[in-house]
Amino acid sequence: MRNVKLIIEYDGTNYHGWQKQKNAKTVQDTIESAIKGLTGEKAELTGASRTDFGVHALGQVANFKTDSNIPGDRFSYALNRILPDDIVIIESQEVSPDFHARFKSKGKKYRYLIYNSRFPSAILRNRAFHVSYKLDFESMKKAASYFLGTHDFSSFRASGSSVKTSVRTMTDVLLERDDKIIKFEISGDGFLYNMVRIMVGTLVDVGMGRINADDIPKIIESKNRKSAGRTAPAEGLYLVEVYY
Template sequence: MRNVKLIIEYDGTNYHGWQTQKNAKTVQDTIERAIKGLTGEMVELTASSRTDFGVHALGQVANFMTNSSIPGDRFSYALNRLLPDDIVIKDSQEVSLDFHARFRSKGKKYRYLIYNSRFPSAILRNRAYHVSYELDFESMQKAASYFPGTHDFSSFRASGSSVKTSVRTITEAVLERDDKIISFEISGNGFLYNMVRIIVGTLVDVGMGRIDADDIPKIIESLDRKRAGRTAPAEGLYLVEVYY
């Protein structure tokens, strides 16, 4: 038995998220079928993150056990011939049997794209969150500066999560602008359900003047989801990198 690690890029537009679901097309199922077509084995992929419907990935990490004799570094080439164009295996390698894509993870980096323009973009319609209202970028930057550190992020957690603690450490929260595209990158040791999307929605509310940038610490301390902003849509979110 061997353990193979995959680095995966995918466009989540046409998938109901990563995780296997009944009567729904998912990224996990699609890759597992490709592996079965290659090796004849029914495997179960373990991913670092269960991305939601419409969320994209530039560096999703997953691993699976196999009895195949295919060299670890050749799986990427072989699987890419079997996968649809919106899923690409960027790298593959054999790893130790105790490697676990989820439990070995020490942190993640996400990117969120906002298209701030009067009219939407045909090209970016499934790649970024279109906001037609002119945003106060400097206020958004100021608001973003309050997120790094170790905090209880209950105010930025969607319902339905069963985690034991809402305390997370954010190491980076950077907002940049290039013409009409606002890019937000955030790194940390872990993220709650919809946490990044709620943070982005809150930043957008700051940019619209609905929330004051200096109120972010109070919102964090309140532990009240109702104090934070909207949940930004899935299409602007990208899982960029997983740290081990």
């Protein structure tokens, strides 16, 4: 069988996350249904990241096996004719039989948007975290810098995770502001359950003066979820890129 890789952009607002579930619409089962409609095959789609309900993607990666004779680079065109407007295959290609979107991944990049304004945005209501309080951006920027490097990020992990280790390496961290939009971007070799959302919630608490920026190393060292800040909502989170 041939192995086809997809790079996918989607608005997660109307989906119960990536992974298929009983009695719930997800991104995975929507694309699998489109593949079946196109090829007649019941494909098993493997995604690099199991994004949660409401989380978006600019560069989710997935792969599936097929006996179809459709050229790998034409799957994007064919599937986009079938898929709903909030899911787009931005690239498709045939890859080696051993390529696995999740197990071959060497890292990911996430983006989180905060809309910092007195009133919410009608346009960004499902695409950014609205914070009405004035935020100390410089303190948030200082706090974010402490996430760089290799640490045990247990303090930034939600319950329900069964990973063997909470140690992860963050290679790039960016926090920038453009008027009312604060953008947080972080790249690393892996992320724990809700890790980016807890990081952002903690940065917002720093910006509001509830947590001191210089306390971030202590919070990391504590390995205690209760010492970190809130969990930011899903709608501001985007999977930007998967590294191989």
